[in-house]
Amino acid sequence: MSSTPHCITAADISAAAEILAGHALRTPVMTSHQADHLTGAKLFFKCENFQRVGAFKFRGAYNAIAQLSEAQRKAGVIAFSSGNHAQAMALAARELGVNVTIVMPNDAPETKLAATRGYGANVVIYQRHSENREEITQRLAAEQGLSIVPPYDYPQVMAGQGTATKELIEEVGPLDVLLVSTGGGGLLSGSAIAAHHWSPGCRVYGVEPQAGNDVQQAFRSGQPVRIPVPKTIADGAQTQQVGTLTFPIIQQYVEDILTVTDAQLCRQMRFFMERMKMVVEPTGCLAAAAAMNSLLDLRGKKVGVIVSGGNVDVDKIAQYLAMGAQE
Numbered sequence: 001m002s003s004t005p006h007c008i009t010a011a012d013i014s015a016a017a018e019i020l021a022g023h024a025l026r027t028p029v030m031t032s033h034q035a036d037h038l039t040g041a042k043l044f045f046k047c048e049n050f051q052r053v054g055a056f057k058f059r060g061a062y063n064a065i066a067q068l069s070e071a072q073r074k075a076g077v078i079a080f081s082s083g084n085h086a087q088a089m090a091l092a093a094r095e096l097g098v099n100v101t102i103v104m105p106n107d108a109p110e111t112k113l114a115a116t117r118g119y120g121a122n123v124v125i126y127q128r129h130s131e132n133r134e135e136i137t138q139r140l141a142a143e144q145g146l147s148i149v150p151p152y153d154y155p156q157v158m159a160g161q162g163t164a165t166k167e168l169i170e171e172v173g174p175l176d177v178l179l180v181s182t183g184g185g186g187l188l189s190g191s192a193i194a195a196h197h198w199s200p201g202c203r204v205y206g207v208e209p210q211a212g213n214d215v216q217q218a219f220r221s222g223q224p225v226r227i228p229v230p231k232t233i234a235d236g237a238q239t240q241q242v243g244t245l246t247f248p249i250i251q252q253y254v255e256d257i258l259t260v261t262d263a264q265l266c267r268q269m270r271f272f273m274e275r276m277k278m279v280v281e282p283t284g285c286l287a288a289a290a291a292m293n294s295l296l297d298l299r300g301k302k303v304g305v306i307v308s309g310g311n312v313d314v315d316k317i318a319q320y321l322a323m324g325a326q327e
């Protein structure tokens with residue numbers, strides 16, 4: 001494997017944990033007898049659906065803005081996001097007294113648009129299938145002197161995301177396996193570094209939607225692969241290409257990338273609702289769906305499952321649950 005140092009280390013995750021103390025929530029770890037019975041494993045669900053703004057993204061956003069210089073914070077920040085990073089940036093910026101602009105796709109879920117505006121962010125809408133969000137963001141940043149905080153490919157964001165796994169291991173002890181949902185790889189890279197450091201020997205797997213398996217293709221071919229915008233209900237994992245900073249960490253510290261179907265995500269949403277009384281968004285179900293559909297033999301293993309988020313349009317929940325009903 002590459003001997004180039006990675007852009008973050010466990011020390012950066014510890015530093016992020018200190019910055020986040022008193023600002024991000026230490027989310028609960030839940031268990032389920034039924035889930036353990038079905039898998040033959042002991043599953044520990046780290047419930048970031050209960051994090052502030054309803055997803056782990058608050059961790060990375062807050063850590064990133066907090067580490068900007070005084071001058072940068074005065075000028076303001078800008079981010080592009082399909083949703084949870086937007087809300088996270090909006091709330092974190094508000095708490096840190098920093099002006100924030102968010103570039104969001106026209107098809108972002110209504111709840112996410114409303115929540116982002118509700119936190120006081122200036123929202124700029126772009127057409128997901130015809131416009132380039134990075135170009136728009138860069139132009140606005142240059143015109144207004146704003147600092148760009150990307151959703152995953154940014155060291156302080158990756159380190160912030162890694163704090164969820166640090167907390168999980170502190171709470172339940174070393175793990176045999178850790179399953180993590182994956183879009184651009186910010187959560188996975190931070191989680192993998194944390195697991196490697198605080199639970200050496202833990203095998204870390206990323207989980208993607210089957211329709212958007214760009215990270216799996218990249219992992220297996222050894223180089224980043226670009227795919228069209230994937231059609232999946234996992235809107236938080238509709239990224240087209242793994243990050244350039246996240247990928248080398250994934251290559252070194254992750255065992256493999258697994259995929260699950262939208263039907264499996266709907267069944268998992270139903271399981272969380274029925275058995276654990278939790279609302280989890282489709283993307284937040286990726287890791288758990290991999291565990292519960294026997295993609296790995298987990299029998300006798302102690303398994304961490306990152307439940308990454310809980311933001312889903314309330315009007316769509318019934319439809320997803322119906323799709324997840326067993327025939």
Ligand SMILES: *Cc1c(COP(=O)(O)O)cnc(C)c1O
Nearest residue numbers: 084183184185186187236308309
């Ligand atoms: C953003 C997001 C992901 C994917 O995170 P990456 O860091 O882009 O890999 C997974 N789940 C939820 C709920 C998200 O919001």
